[in-house]
Amino acid sequence: MTSDHDVIIVGAGLAGGILAGVLAEGGRRALLLERGRALAYSDIPSDHLRNHRLTLYGDNTTPDPAGHQRVFIDGAGVPHTVLPHDARYQLNAFTVGGGARVWGMQAWRFHPDDFRMATRYGVPDGSSLADWPIGYADLAPFYERAEHEIGVAGDHAGTTHAPRARDFPLPPVPRSPSAEWLARGADRLGWRTFTPPLAVNTRPYLGRGACIQCAQCIGFACPTDAKNGSHNTLLPRALASGRCTLVTRAHASRILTDGSGQAIGVEYFAPTTTDSATLERRTARAQTIIVSSGAIESARLLLLSASPLQPHGLGNHSDHLGRHVQGHAYPIAYGLLPPDVEPSLLGPGVSVATTQFNHGNPGIIGGAMLANDFVKLPLIFWRQSLPPDTPRWGLANKRAMRDLFRRGIDVRGPVQEIPSPDSRVTLDPAVRDTFGLPVARLSGTTHPETVRTAEFMRARAEEWLRASGAERVWSWPAEKKFSAGQHQAGTCRMSADPRDGVTDPFGRVHGHDHLFVCDGSLHVTNGGFNPALTIMALAFRTAEHLLASP
Amino acid sequence: MSPTPSQLTALRSLLDRIIPADDFPGALAAGTDTYVLRHLLGDGSAGVHLLLGFSQLDAESVARHGPHQTFATLLPSQQDALLADLAAARPMTPWPPQLPAAPWFHRFVELAHEGFYADPANGGNRDAASWGMLGYAPRTTPERAAP
Numbered sequence: 001m002t003s004d005h006d007v008i009i010v011g012a013g014l015a016g017g018i019l020a021g022v023l024a025e026g027g028r029r030a031l032l033l034e035r036g037r038a039l040a041y042s043d044i045p046s047d048h049l050r051n052h053r054l055t056l057y058g059d060n061t062t063p064d065p066a067g068h069q070r071v072f073i074d075g076a077g078v079p080h081t082v083l084p085h086d087a088r089y090q091l092n093a094f095t096v097g098g099g100a101r102v103w104g105m106q107a108w109r110f111h112p113d114d115f116r117m118a119t120r121y122g123v124p125d126g127s128s129l130a131d132w133p134i135g136y137a138d139l140a141p142f143y144e145r146a147e148h149e150i151g152v153a154g155d156h157a158g159t160t161h162a163p164r165a166r167d168f169p170l171p172p173v174p175r176s177p178s179a180e181w182l183a184r185g186a187d188r189l190g191w192r193t194f195t196p197p198l199a200v201n202t203r204p205y206l207g208r209g210a211c212i213q214c215a216q217c218i219g220f221a222c223p224t225d226a227k228n229g230s231h232n233t234l235l236p237r238a239l240a241s242g243r244c245t246l247v248t249r250a251h252a253s254r255i256l257t258d259g260s261g262q263a264i265g266v267e268y269f270a271p272t273t274t275d276s277a278t279l280e281r282r283t284a285r286a287q288t289i290i291v292s293s294g295a296i297e298s299a300r301l302l303l304l305s306a307s308p309l310q311p312h313g314l315g316n317h318s319d320h321l322g323r324h325v326q327g328h329a330y331p332i333a334y335g336l337l338p339p340d341v342e343p344s345l346l347g348p349g350v351s352v353a354t355t356q357f358n359h360g361n362p363g364i365i366g367g368a369m370l371a372n373d374f375v376k377l378p379l380i381f382w383r384q385s386l387p388p389d390t391p392r393w394g395l396a397n398k399r400a401m402r403d404l405f406r407r408g409i410d411v412r413g414p415v416q417e418i419p420s421p422d423s424r425v426t427l428d429p430a431v432r433d434t435f436g437l438p439v440a441r442l443s444g445t446t447h448p449e450t451v452r453t454a455e456f457m458r459a460r461a462e463e464w465l466r467a468s469g470a471e472r473v474w475s476w477p478a479e480k481k482f483s484a485g486q487h488q489a490g491t492c493r494m495s496a497d498p499r500d501g502v503t504d505p506f507g508r509v510h511g512h513d514h515l516f517v518c519d520g521s522l523h524v525t526n527g528g529f530n531p532a533l534t535i536m537a538l539a540f541r542t543a544e545h546l547l548a549s550p
Numbered sequence: 551m552s553p554t555p556s557q558l559t560a561l562r563s564l565l566d567r568i569i570p571a572d573d574f575p576g577a578l579a580a581g582t583d584t585y586v587l588r589h590l591l592g593d594g595s596a597g598v599h600l601l602l603g604f605s606q607l608d609a610e611s612v613a614r615h616g617p618h619q620t621f622a623t624l625l626p627s628q629q630d631a632l633l634a635d636l637a638a639a640r641p642m643t644p645w646p647p648q649l650p651a652a653p654w655f656h657r658f659v660e661l662a663h664e665g666f667y668a669d670p671a672n673g674g675n676r677d678a679a680s681w682g683m684l685g686y687a688p689r690t691t692p693e694r695a696a697p
């Protein structure tokens with residue numbers, strides 16, 4: 001055993017990089033374990049069949065898809081062993097920086113009422129809807145810090161759903177003519193729109209260049225490194241401090257505990273030398289352990305770390321660990337721009353949004369932010385965005401592609417899900433990973449209230465396109481399905497009372513003085529927004545809490 | 551296993567109907583057959599069983615139009631009518647139980663468009679022919695990007 005570190009962080013994703021940066025700059029010696037590799041721009045292929053927006057045959061960051069299956073239980077209860085590129089796997093990028101290497105960069109603060117859903121709406125039957133043990137005001141200073149230290153471009157005056165004390169550090173992304181057209185449509189409905197916040201350098205910032213508005217954005221790495229995350233901000237600061245050791249291709253297999261059940265270290269597998277294919281088992285000890293591996297793998301690691309004192313997994317004292325899995329239902333309305341609106345294929349593309357329907361919808365629980373979409377790949381357009389009566393092959397299809405590709409427009413939004421205790425991560429009893437450890441088993445489905453909210457938002461999305469003057473408008477009904485994906489959350493919910501969750505309001509696992517969780521797992525509910533900025537704010541908050549502790 | 555010459559001929563004729571040439575290049579001019587073959591024969595030949603469907607395609611053609619009337623010899627309108635039958639699960643000949651006609655055809659519709667609209671490095675969109683038709687370019691190099 002070595003104890004060269006004060007803190008071990010399992011996962012160098014968006015939260016892990018922030019934890020490492022704040023803690024290392026604050027004087028703590030950090031060991032940062034990351035299952036994936038540190039990838040340069042040129043290491044992340046521009047493959048339109050294998051990327052994080054369309055994973056037809058693979059993706060562009062996963063180092064070793066074989067040997068890291070998950071088991072997905074379908075609606076009929078049948079298990080399916082799935083690889084990372086399968087949609088049922090619920091993949092988020094396994095690489096230094098995590099999903100933020102390839103993300104769409106929407107950097108939203110949650111609405112104040114997103115932290116008090118049960119108080120505002122009551123608890124629907126069969127759901128585990130609950131309030132967060134903290135409120136918006138607790139996170140506001142850390143939202144602000146994330147906006148400035150990660151780099152978020154936004155419209156300070158227009159972003160009014162949550163109180164803001166300070167402007168964004170970067171001016172908002174430019175608007176395309178089609179976004180202006182949508183804004184005029186919203187005006188006709190009396191809906192207020194604004195340019196949404198994106199973590200992108202709209203001008204040079206923090207030593208890196210500006211976005212060049214290329215047309216291969218979400219799902220891919222950024223050619224000018226203008227796509228902001230912890231990999232190009234807080235993590236470099238951690239490494240520059242000299243107090244952070246980053247080990248890549250390091251697979252954590254167990255949190256080690258002592259005879260009293262307290263966490264004392266991490267067991268992991270890592271390459272014998274930097275580029276070796278051979279992995280060896282290692283252990284590392286530290287005063288503090290932070291699990292930051294995403295809602296599925298963080299829950300799995302705590303389950304894998306069962307001890308005689310906690311035979312059902314660390315933090316599973318009240319049977320909440322691995323439950324309440326949430327992502328976002330995503331209603332989409334599609335349409336066609338009228339010929340007099342100039343089409344554009346400029347990235348990132350998301351440049352008009354409304355928060356008119358996040359709350360206060362009669363008879364509906366919660367809601368969603370709505371925005372236009374990212375610049376689309378041709379193949380994604382062919383698969384998803386042609387009008388439903390378009391023939392799927394032949395000249396008619398080709399001409400529809402030619403005529404409509406640049407005129408396609410869609411409006412979509414992340415619907416706040418109503419959590420269900422039966423939507424969960426457990427350990428599979430049969431399937432093992434390459435290290436012989438049980439893989440994550442994903443089961444359960446959407447709560448009916450989520451479907452109702454999604455249908456309400458789908459109708460609003462269609463209404464927006466119609467009011468804007470779209471030539472045609474269509475959409476597809478919401479369905480019940482297991483929901484996690486890139487927005488995965490909820491499996492280690494925080495709670496004031498240990499009976500109600502896995503961690504305390506700072507992410508410290510109840511009953512464990514030295515063990516923390518820090519990622520979307522903590523989210524009691526996942527907001528009607530992309531969750532990344534909330535994950536970042538929690539990371540800053542947990543790190544500062546640790547620095548303030550002896 | 552590699553495709554027989556007659557299977558190859560049928561495959562190219564099929565791709566030519568799924569994405570025909572018009573004012574812009576179709577699947578054949580863009581090399582989409584290269585992509586499809588690479589897909590069928592690569593990755594442990596996972597798709598090689600689909601090749602049998604091309605012999606079935608010729609059998610469908612003969613059943614409709616008489617001896618020696620393989621799929622490639624038909625007029626485009628005849629080819630399209632035959633494919634519409636397959637798409638609607640109305641084959642005239644028995645297909646193997648593990649290779650029903652409609653899913654086989656729909657799989658090639660998917661494969662053809664994947665190759666044709668994906669990045670040129672995947673082999674089915676030579677010289678970014680389809681992207682030229684759409685007015686799409688990734689523009690990921692700073693010097694080529696829009697201002």
